Amino acid sequence: MTLCFDQDVVDLARSVVGARLLVRGVGGTVLETEAYGRDDPASHSFRGPTARNAAMFGPPGTVYVYLSYGCHLCLNLVGRPGEAVLIRALLPEVGLAEMVARRGTDRQIASGPGRLGQALAISLSDSGKRFGGGEFALETGSPAPELLVGPRIGISKAAERPWRFGLAGASGLSRPFPEQSRLPARGR
């Protein structure tokens, strides 16, 4: 089932958990996401468009890639203008051998945004491309999975917003969620 990218970024972040992500034919099930809003001090879009965040202001479904800490490429899905979903962890399923080779290890292949970027061979030049049937494919599964929710990782501003979502019961999350806080099934 195809995903509607034109929705509130928090709803979008929840919809993406459990979806199947394929980048150039390699990928798996999304285990963990975070939402970044337009009026969100933690978001790259907070101070308006710049050269770096231009893709965040592209149409819904745009790919946004940025370089973190000088060495990690992180993959985001743009929703409405200035809003994006950071994809933080993946269950490696398709093209496993290729991902292992890129990572140089068979553990923690895509458990964390930087590791995921490496496993999927993301590059800065992917920023501005589109999620669709081409290089970047994203398909939701039929049963809406049960979700975990918690505060976002590694940010210093608006750290209290519970905008991190994970697949309940999954192994391979970048970090555990606080007290395994399940999101009520209602609301999704």
Next chain:
DNA sequence: CTCTAGATAAACT
């Protein structure tokens, strides 16, 4: 488990 170094683009002063 905690701590630290690393590596670089872009924003900031």
Next chain:
DNA sequence: GTTTATCTAGAGT
């Protein structure tokens, strides 16, 4: 010119 950043691997306790 300086600081920060949606992080990770590896070493140390």
